[in-house]
Structure formats: C-alpha cells, structure tokens
Amino acid sequence: MAKKYDLVIVGAGPSGLLAAKAAGLAGLSVVLLERKSDITRLDRMCGQTLVSVNDYYFDDLVYYNRQGKSIGFIKNGFSFAYDGPVQGCNAWHIYSPCGNRMPFGLPEETRKQGDSGMVGLAYDKEILFRCLLEEVQDAGVEVCSGIDVSGVESMKDRVKVSGSGKAFEGSYLIAADGTNSRIARVCGFNEGRTFYSYLLCRGSHMRKLDLPDPDILLSGITYRTPAPGFMFIFPRPYEGECSVAFLALDPRADLEKVERFFTHESPFFLPWFKNAESTRQLASAQYIYSPVKEPYKGRVLLAGDTGACQELENTGAMISGWKAGSAIAAAVREDRIGIASRGIADYVQWWKATYIEKCPHEAYLMNFALPYVLDTEEDLNYLFSLIKEPLPPCWNPYAAIGHIGQLMQGLIPTIQEERPAMLQKLAKMSQPMSQVLAEATRGCAPRMELK
Amino acid sequence: MKERYDVTVIGAGPAGLLAAKALAQNGFDVAVLERKQDPAAITRACGQSLLPPNEYFFGDIFHYNERDKRFCFSVSGLSFPYTGPVKSLYNWHMFSPGMKKMQFGCGEEKKTAPIALSYDKDVLIKDLLRDIACDHVDVCAGTEYTDMQFGPGTIVVKAGEKAFQSSFVIAADGTNSRVVQKLGYNSNRRHIANLYVQSCFIKGFKPPHDNAIITAVTFVDEKPVYLFLLPRAEGDEWNFIILTLEAGVDLTAAYDRITKDARFAAWFKAAKKTKEFAAIEYIYSPIQRPFRNNVLIVGDAGACQELECLGAMLTGWKGGLAIAAALKEQELGIMPRAIAQYEDWWLNTYIKQYDYQDYLSIFGIAYMFSKPEVIDYVFGLMGDESFPATFNPYRAVGLLGGRLQSLMPRIMQERPDILQVLAGTMSLFPSDIMGQTLKK
Numbered sequence: 001m002a003k004k005y006d007l008v009i010v011g012a013g014p015s016g017l018l019a020a021k022a023a024g025l026a027g028l029s030v031v032l033l034e035r036k037s038d039i040t041r042l043d044r045m046c047g048q049t050l051v052s053v054n055d056y057y058f059d060d061l062v063y064y065n066r067q068g069k070s071i072g073f074i075k076n077g078f079s080f081a082y083d084g085p086v087q088g089c090n091a092w093h094i095y096s097p098c099g100n101r102m103p104f105g106l107p108e109e110t111r112k113q114g115d116s117g118m119v120g121l122a123y124d125k126e127i128l129f130r131c132l133l134e135e136v137q138d139a140g141v142e143v144c145s146g147i148d149v150s151g152v153e154s155m156k157d158r159v160k161v162s163g164s165g166k167a168f169e170g171s172y173l174i175a176a177d178g179t180n181s182r183i184a185r186v187c188g189f190n191e192g193r194t195f196y197s198y199l200l201c202r203g204s205h206m207r208k209l210d211l212p213d214p215d216i217l218l219s220g221i222t223y224r225t226p227a228p229g230f231m232f233i234f235p236r237p238y239e240g241e242c243s244v245a246f247l248a249l250d251p252r253a254d255l256e257k258v259e260r261f262f263t264h265e266s267p268f269f270l271p272w273f274k275n276a277e278s279t280r281q282l283a284s285a286q287y288i289y290s291p292v293k294e295p296y297k298g299r300v301l302l303a304g305d306t307g308a309c310q311e312l313e314n315t316g317a318m319i320s321g322w323k324a325g326s327a328i329a330a331a332v333r334e335d336r337i338g339i340a341s342r343g344i345a346d347y348v349q350w351w352k353a354t355y356i357e358k359c360p361h362e363a364y365l366m367n368f369a370l371p372y373v374l375d376t377e378e379d380l381n382y383l384f385s386l387i388k389e390p391l392p393p394c395w396n397p398y399a400a401i402g403h404i405g406q407l408m409q410g411l412i413p414t415i416q417e418e419r420p421a422m423l424q425k426l427a428k429m430s431q432p433m434s435q436v437l438a439e440a441t442r443g444c445a446p447r448m449e450l451k
Numbered sequence: 452m453k454e455r456y457d458v459t460v461i462g463a464g465p466a467g468l469l470a471a472k473a474l475a476q477n478g479f480d481v482a483v484l485e486r487k488q489d490p491a492a493i494t495r496a497c498g499q500s501l502l503p504p505n506e507y508f509f510g511d512i513f514h515y516n517e518r519d520k521r522f523c524f525s526v527s528g529l530s531f532p533y534t535g536p537v538k539s540l541y542n543w544h545m546f547s548p549g550m551k552k553m554q555f556g557c558g559e560e561k562k563t564a565p566i567a568l569s570y571d572k573d574v575l576i577k578d579l580l581r582d583i584a585c586d587h588v589d590v591c592a593g594t595e596y597t598d599m600q601f602g603p604g605t606i607v608v609k610a611g612e613k614a615f616q617s618s619f620v621i622a623a624d625g626t627n628s629r630v631v632q633k634l635g636y637n638s639n640r641r642h643i644a645n646l647y648v649q650s651c652f653i654k655g656f657k658p659p660h661d662n663a664i665i666t667a668v669t670f671v672d673e674k675p676v677y678l679f680l681l682p683r684a685e686g687d688e689w690n691f692i693i694l695t696l697e698a699g700v701d702l703t704a705a706y707d708r709i710t711k712d713a714r715f716a717a718w719f720k721a722a723k724k725t726k727e728f729a730a731i732e733y734i735y736s737p738i739q740r741p742f743r744n745n746v747l748i749v750g751d752a753g754a755c756q757e758l759e760c761l762g763a764m765l766t767g768w769k770g771g772l773a774i775a776a777a778l779k780e781q782e783l784g785i786m787p788r789a790i791a792q793y794e795d796w797w798l799n800t801y802i803k804q805y806d807y808q809d810y811l812s813i814f815g816i817a818y819m820f821s822k823p824e825v826i827d828y829v830f831g832l833m834g835d836e837s838f839p840a841t842f843n844p845y846r847a848v849g850l851l852g853g854r855l856q857s858l859m860p861r862i863m864q865e866r867p868d869i870l871q872v873l874a875g876t877m878s879l880f881p882s883d884i885m886g887q888t889l890k891k
Contacts, residue, residue, distance in 0.1 A: 025530045026523045027516025054783050061779045061789075065478045072477050074776045075789065077768065078528055079476055116782045140519060322528060330525035333514050337505045337564035343512070343525060 001167075005029045005142075006332045007325075008161050008170035010149050010183055012039045014314050015304025015321030016176030017132040021080070022325030024139025028332055031168055032136065033161070035177075037146040040129040044284040045201045045245055047234045049089060049217070050121040051313040052396035058312075058319045058354050064121050071123075078322050080135050084127030085237035089120035091216040092395045097223060097377045099268030100384030104400060105393025107213045119395035120217060122235045125314075144168075149177070152186050154298030171335065172328045173300045176321055179286040181306040187298060189307065194290040196365065196433065197440040199310055201285070202255045203245035204278040205236060211272055214240075217395055220269060221371050221380060222261045227443055228371035229258030231269075241279070249288070249368055250443035286310060291361050295351050296344050301328060307351075309361030313397075316355070323347055363401045365433045372436055373428045382419060386411050452589060456482045456617040457778055459608045461596045461630055463490040465760060466750025466767030467623030468579040472531065473771025475587040479778055482615045483588060484608065486595040486624075491576040496650035496728040498679050498692050499760045500572045501540070501664070501842065505564035508843055509762045510800045515568055522575075524761075529768050531582050535574025536685035539565035543842045544660055546667035547830035548823035550714055555847060556663075556840035566840045567664060569684045591615075596629060601744060618781075619774050620746045623767055626732045628752035636748070640735040643811065643882045644889055646756065648730040649702040650692040652683065655721035664842055668817050668826060669714075671695075671705045675817030678709065688725065696814060696889060702729075732756060734814075736882070737807050741797055742790050747774060753797075755807035759844075762801065769793055808880050809848040815881035818888045825869055832858050 007023050009016045012034035020032045036043060050071070053063055060075040064086055072079035091105035110117035137143060149163035152173065159173045175183035179199075184190055211218065211233065218233040227250035234243040246258045263273040292307035303324035304317035312320060330343025374380050391403045408426065415422055428436055458474050460467045463485035474481045487494060502513045502522070511526040515537055523530040542556035543566060556566050580590060591613070598609040599620065608615040622630035631637055658665060658680065665680040679692040693702050693709065710719035738753035749770035750763040758766060776789030812819070820826045838850045855873075862870045876884055 022528055025516070025519070025521065026514065026525055027518050027521065055785050056788070061776055061783075063477075063779065068478050074477050074772060074779055076528060077473060077476075077772045116784070326525055326528040329514075329523070330512055333504075333512050333525055339506055342507070346526065 002169040005031045005170045007172050007328050008168045009174045011177035015317040018318050018321035019174045019325035020136045020141045021139050022322045023329050024141040026329035030141040032143045033147040034145045035148045039145050040126050042125045045203050045282040048125045051315050053121050054119050058316050062315050081131050084124040087122040087235045087237040088118035089217050094219040096380040096384040098381045103390040106390045107216050110393050119393045122237050159299040174303050174324050175306050176303045179305045187300050189292050196288040196437050197249040197444050199286040201247045202283040204281040206242050206244050207277045208275045223377040224261045225253045225257045227253040229253045231262045249440040252443045359398045362433045364397045366401045367397045369436045456480045458619045459615045459617040460621045462624035466763040469767035470621045470771030472583045474775050477775040481588050483590045484594045485592045488593040491573045496648040496730040501567040504568050532578050535571040538569040538684045540567040540662050542663040544665050547826045548669050549827035551827050551830035553834040554837040557837045566842050571684045622748045622752050623750045626751045643734045644696045646732040648694040650728045651724040652688050652726040653691050653722045656689045657718050674700050805845045809845045811881040812848040813844045818884045819876040
C-alpha cells in the first residue's frame with residue numbers, strides 16, 4: 001500500500017528542498033524522496049556558487065546575510081540558514097587560448113566595495129544541504145533517502161510514484177530531480193524539446209593553484225582538442241582551494257585532452273597548475289535541452305533544472321523550488337475548499353514570464369557557442385586582444401551575453417577594417433542556437449542514454 | 452535605541468509588524484513606533500479578527516496550519532506562528548429592519564470550508580512581536596509619532612522628545628493615519644463619511660445562529676445603524692459592534708434600545724458586557740500612489756476605511772519586502788524597481804480589482820434602499836435562497852447586485868414604486884448616495 005501525502009517531491013537538491021520547506025510551512029503533508037542515500041553528500045561536479053549576488057536574477061535579489069548567517073531572497077521573502085563558510089567571487093574573467101582576457105569586473109576595483117562588489121558567492125553545497133535538510137524536517141516534511149524513483153503514474157485525482165521497492169501517493173508531485181530529470185522523461189515533458197548537446201564535465205577540488213587572482217571566477221577556452229573545450233575555476237570557501245572543471249558539449253572533445261591542454265600544454269595556463277594538488281575528483285554528464293514551456297501536466301509540476309535548459313543556476317533553482325512549493329500549497333487549499341484553481345496556473349505564468357521570456361535559453365547557450373562561431377584559436381585571441389576596458393562586473397550568463405553584445409557593437413568598425421572575414425563568422429551569432437551548435441549536436445550522435 | 456535605522460515603521464498593528472518582519476529577516480535595522488504602551492492591548496473597536504480561509508482575497512489565499520499553529524498565505528509564501536485560539540465560522544446572516552434575512556453560506560457546518568476564521572488579535576500581535584524579536588528590531592511602545600523632517604538621504608521621525616533617523620519610513624498607523632494626514636496626502640483623497648463605532652464583548656448572548664457572522668441594519672431615530680455580531684475565537688463571548696455614519700446618534704443609548712427592542716431582546720436577554728470600546732474613523736477614498744519621498748503607506752493607512760486584516764497583513768509584508776529590496780538596490784547601486792513593482796501590485800490588486808465603491812456599498816445599503824420598508828422588501832425577495840459562502844464585502848456586493856438584477860422583472864410587476872427608488876440609487880456611486888444623504 002502506498003502511503004498518501006498532499007505532495008510528493010522527487011529530488012532533494014536546492015530546488016526540491018526549498019519546495020519542501022515552502023509546502024511544509026504551509027501545513028501540507030509532504031514526503032521528499034532522494035536517490036542518494038546521503039542527501040548531504042554531493043556526488044557530482046558543481047560550481048557551488050550563487051550567481052548574480054550583485055544584481056537581479058529571476059526578478060529577485062539573492063544575498064548572503066553575513067551577520068545572520070543566512071541566504072536570503074528579498075523579493076520572494078524567504079531565507080534559510082547557512083552556517084558554512086563562504087568566499088566572495090569578485091569578478092569573472094574569460095581567457096582566450098593565448099591568455100587574452102575578457103574581464104567582467106576588475107577585482108582590484110570590486111574588492112573595495114566589500115560584499116556589494118561581489119558578482120557571485122562560493123559556498124559549500126554539502127553544508128547547504130545539511131542546513132536546508134534541517135529546516136525541511138523542522139517544517140514537518142518526511143524525508144526518504146535512497147529511493148530511486150522509476151515509475152510515475154498520473155491519475156485523475158492523485159499521482160503515484162514508485163521506486164526502490166516502495167510506493168508513495170500524492171495529490172501532487174513536484175519533480176525536482178534536476179537536469180536529466182527522469183520524471184520529466186517518464187512523464188513525457190521532453191517531447192518537443194530541442195536537443196542541443198551534452199554538457200560533459202570532469203574536474204576536481206584543487207589546492208596550491210597559482211592563479212592571477214584567487215578570489216575571482218576564471219574561464220578558459222581551448223581549440224587544441226577535436227572539439228572546443230572549456231575550463232571553469234571556481235573559488236572554494238576554504239583557504240587556497242578551488243574547484244576546477246573541464247567541460248565540453250561534444251564527446252569528441254575528450255575531457256582528458258581538455259584537462260591536459262590547460263594543466264600541461266598551454267604555456268599560458270600551465271603555470272597555474274604547476275604545484276596543484278587534487279583533493280577530490282568529480283564528474284557529471286548532462287543533456288542540454290531547450291526548456292520545458294509548460295511545466296505542469298497530469299498533477300506533476302517541474303521545478304528547478306528539471307524543466308530548464310541545462311540549469312537555472314542554484315539561484316534560479318531555489319527560487320523556482322520555493323515558488324513551486326507555494327503553488328502546490330495554494331492548489332491543495334483550492335481543492336479542499338472547492339474553488340477554481342489558479343495557484344499552479346500562476347506558477348506556470350511566472351515560469352514563462354520570468355524564465356522563458358526574460359532569460360532566453362538561447363542567450364544562456366551563447367556562453368558556450370563562442371568557440372563554435374569563432375572557430376579558430378587565432379580568431380578568439382584576436383577578438384579578446386581588442387578588449388581595452390573591463391565589462392561590468394557580472395556572473396550571470398544571461399546578462400553577460402548582453403554585455404558581450406554591446407562590446408561587439410563597439411568593436412565592429414575595428415574588426416571590419418582589420419579582419420573583415422571574421423565579421424561573417426560573428427554574424428552567425430544571430431542564427432538559432434540549433435544551427436550555431438549543429439556541429440556539437442552532430443558530435444553527440446548517436447545519442448546515448450545517460451543514466 | 453540605535454543612532455540610525457534603515458527603516459522606521461510607524462504603527463505596530465498587523466501591517467506594521469509584518470513590514471518589520473520582512474525587513475528584519477533581511478538583516479535591516481528597524482524601529483517600530485507604537486503609540487500605545489502595550490502594542491498587544493486592543494483599545495479600540497475592531498471587527499476584523501476574521502480571516503477568510505475559503506477564497507482568494509487580494510490575490511492570496513489564507514490558511515490556518517493547525518498542525519504547526521501557523522497563519523499561512525500560500526501565494527506570497529508568507530507564514531508566521533499564531534498560538535492563540537481559533538473558531539471557524541460558516542455563515543453570514545444579514546437581517547433587515549423587519550428581520551428579513553439574507554444568508555451567505557448554506558450552513559452545512561464541517562462539510563464546507565468555513566467562511567471565516569475568528570482569531571484573537573491580542574495573541575496575534577504578541578506572536579508577531581515574538582516572531583520579529585531580534586537585534587535588528589527595536590519596538591518602541593508608548594512612542595507617539597508627532598512629526599517628520601526630510602533631509603538628504605535621511606528622514607527624521609519625531610515622537611515627542613525622541614527622534615528616529617532612517618532612510619525610509621513605512622507608515623502603518625491605520626485608518627485615520629496621522630502620517631498620511633500630516634504629509635498632506637489626504638488633500639487628494641475624497642472624504643466620504645465618518646464612521647462612528649461602539650463595541651463591546653458580551654457574554655450570555657443567545658445567537659440566532661451559532662458559529663456565524665450576524666449583521667443587521669436597523670434605524671434609531673430614523674437614522675441608519677448597523678449591527679455586527681462576531682463570535683470571538685475563545686469561549687462563548689461575542690464581539691458586538693454598533694456603527695453608524697450619522698453624527699449625533701447616541702450609540703450608548705442605541706445599545707440599550709437595541710438590546711431591549713422586541714426584535715432582538717431574545718438574543719440579548721442574558722447578555723452582559725465584559726469590555727467596551729469605541730472608535731471614530733474617517734472614510735476616505737484610497738491612496739493611489741502609496742510611495743512618495745521615501746515614505747511608503749501600507750495597510751489601512753492608505754485604504755478606504757480598511758483593507759480587512761488579510762489586506763493589511765499582505766500590504767505590510769509586501770511593502771516591507773519592497774523597501775528591503777530598495778535598500779539592497781541602493782547598496783548594490785543598481786536600477787531601482789522593487790518599489791515601483793509594489794506600487795503596481797497595490798494599484799492592480801487593491802485599487803483596480805477591488806473597488807472601494809463596492810466596499811462602501813455594505814455601509815450604503817440603508818442609504819441606497821432609503822426606507823426600512825424597502826430594505827425589508829428587497830431582503831425578503833433576495834433571501835429566498837442562500838448566497839455562496841463569503842464574508843468578503845467586495846464579493847458579497849457583487850453577488851447581491853447580480854441577484855437584484857435578476858429580480859428586477861418581478862419587482863417591476865409587484866412594486867413599481869420600489870423599482871423607481873432602486874433605479875434612482877443604483878445608477879449612483881455609493882459614495883455619492885451616502886454623501887448626499889449625510890449632507891442633509
């Protein structure tokens with residue numbers, strides 16, 4: 001016999017935990033299911049940063065309350081305790097293969113502004129999980145870990161979830177099982193989504209890096225692999241520690257080769273890694289789909305990365321989780337008193353207005369598209385060499401693309417004069433991302449099932 | 452007391468305390484000024500210890516989470532502890548002078564969602580004070596706002612000898628807001644009437660219906676008087692409110708006359724007052740733009756008479772969050788938007804979706820139908836069938852208007868004289884009808 005709840009939530013990441021907290025506080029009977037046996041353990045690669053702590057993101061202002069040791073979302077009016085360490089990220093710099101730089105903010109400037117100069121905030125996600133889990137349990141939520149959900153059955157008035165030999169029944173289900181969501185796939189939400197490519201990632205926590213600035217986010221791009229490779233370095237909230245991720249959209253890139261380029265081959269990057277020690281290795285493999293436009297059907301509501309193009313970032317996942325939990329709380333009330341439903345419709349409308357329209361996924365993908373558009377190392381080195389002034393401090397993929405667009409407009413006359421052929425390549429940026437990234441998509445064929 | 456606060460909140464009612472909660476939760480320093488020595492002591496007549504758990508109101512849906520003893524507002528995700536007693540009310544009975552009755556809610560107790568939850572306002576205020584207690588909040592009781600001075604980036608709020616410096620001010624000092632009056636915002640508002648109120652808690656009341664809201668319209672010396680009888684959350688006490696828009700009605704005498712009146716005598720035979728209150732409220736049209744010069748007006752202070760408790764709570768909470776976001780915007784040096792969004796919400800939700808003229812209609816019934824005989828006739832016709840369960844005045848007025856419309860053909864046949872009266876008044880705004888009559 002399946003145990004009955006108002007709400008079943010699948011996935012105890014930031015989004016699922018906040019959905020559980022919102023619904024629990026509203027008095028719903030909630031069960032939160034998680035595949036991992038230890039919810040507080042992080043077992044895949046993650047940058048572990050809050051994006052955009054210096055500007056609006058999803059129409060909210062997220063910030064770290066240093067005095068109160070909490071993370072707050074002002075507009076949506078929620079916050080939660082986080083008692084772990086933090087490290088401010090004071091800028092984001094992207095490097096071309098030869099080491100030319102596109103700086104979003106200069107740390108020597110932003111550091112002077114203290115916390116309001118930070119573009120992002122690095123935290124320890126395992127501690128964040130522990131803190132959120134405590135709040136969720138305090139809100140009366142039943143938490144079941146080690147449940148790998150494999151079946152979802154939507155019925156007229158409820159939805160049944162089964163996995164790991166157990167069954168749970170809810171009036172509603174929130175799927176917060178992240179990118180590669182199995183619930184989204186099983187329930188047919190993936191139909192009609194555009195598949196762009198994979199996002200393959202391996203990396204490690206490292207110590208003793210010799211970085212130009214230890215308190216900023218760094219990205220690098222390489223062409224020395226069969227397909228473009230990327231590197232992201234995220235500060236960690238522990239002295240001298242960083243998280244280094246090597247990524248590619250296209251499995252031909254070979255992540256080992258990407259890593260070797262940055263750590264052993266590139267004359268510019270290799271000095272950063274001369275004394276590096278890796279403390280913990282992590283990986284991840286994700287599908288990049290266009291977002292789900294209708295995140296609700298058959299009593300299943302998608303929250304967080306589950307319905308997003310790759311990811312909403314932790315910030316977006318938390319906001320959408322909280323709002324989804326609140327929407328189901330409203331829906332359960334509506335059902336109980338027998339009035340017309342609108343709570344879920346309001347969430348869907350918010351999803352469309354805030355995410356689909358204001359944060360277009362094509363803009364998000366452009367961040368990965370640059371080496372596919374400027375397809376030689378020389379192009380990118382040249383383009384970055386033209387950047388004389390720093391761009392505004394920013395660690396928000398949607399806003400960054402806007403800043404790059406403005407920068408390009410200013411550079412066009414110079415490029416036209418010096419490298420007219422490059423302009424034609426840049427013009428490709430105006431094409432749909434499915435065309436721009438066609439080569440990566442082809443590289444992923446035949447598509448494999450990622451488990 | 453701190454030298455400087457981020458925000459000074461004037462008024463420690465539900466709106467002010469929720470604004471303070473929103474700000475303190477985000478780490479901003481708040482001073483809450485309250486005129487009374489004890490913020491939790493209810494010193495004036497108040498009918499609004501009721502919240503609607505059965506419908507959307509001001510865009511949100513209220514729910515009492517019994518398991519954790521919390522008041523919850525699902526849409527805005529706001530919740531806070533309430534440890535006091537509650538009582539579910541299932542119907543609203545409305546009596547005419549001749550005791551014809553209209554009823555909202557069909558009366559199937561326990562089977563339907565209650566139309567209102569009665570709670571204890573003292574406990575609510577105490578719980579809210581406990582909920583917001585932290586280093587960031589200074590609640591200054593017995594501190595009466597007297598004046599405000601505007602300097603560059605700073606507002607100085609004076610309260611007698613004391614002065615509070617802050618970047619923003621939230622005025623949550625209720626109907627008859629002194630802040631609103633002193634800032635001159637009332638000059639753009641329309642003054643419609645005054646509401647004279649006396650109320651008392653009574654024991655031994657024999658209600659015609661249990662667990663219900665009972666209201667009646669009657670006349671004292673030919674002047675319309677409204678009675679509200681609301682069950683209190685705990686025990687068998689009721690809150691009995693007598694109100695009128697007419698100056699010169701002796702409400703104390705009215706109490707004695709009404710309770711001994713043949714129509715009501717049976718209800719009040721054993722009734723004893725346990726506590727008495729009074730109030731005089733100015734009824735103004737609502738403020739359209741509640742933010743000027745870094746002062747935000749929330750709750751009843753900017754409303755037409757009152758927003759009901761739910762509205763006061765929501766505007767306090769949302770107003771507090773908007774100011775918190777504005778402070779953050781300043782800190783980060785980014786384009787401001789939060790307060791403009793709050794003003795949009797206020798305009799769309801309160802001004803546009805909930806028309807204060809509808810709200811006024813509840814007090815306008817006696818004036819629109821003008822004579823007891825007409826009121827009796829209309830109530831008699833309309834009371835045949837119960838209305839959907841609500842005590843939301845805006846919705847109730849819509850429901851009444853709809854039914855009256857459908858009865859017009861019958862009225863035309865039966866009482867063409869009454870149809871003439873209705874045709875004359877229904878084409879006017881309630882504020883105009885009330886204004887005209889009251890001027891005489």
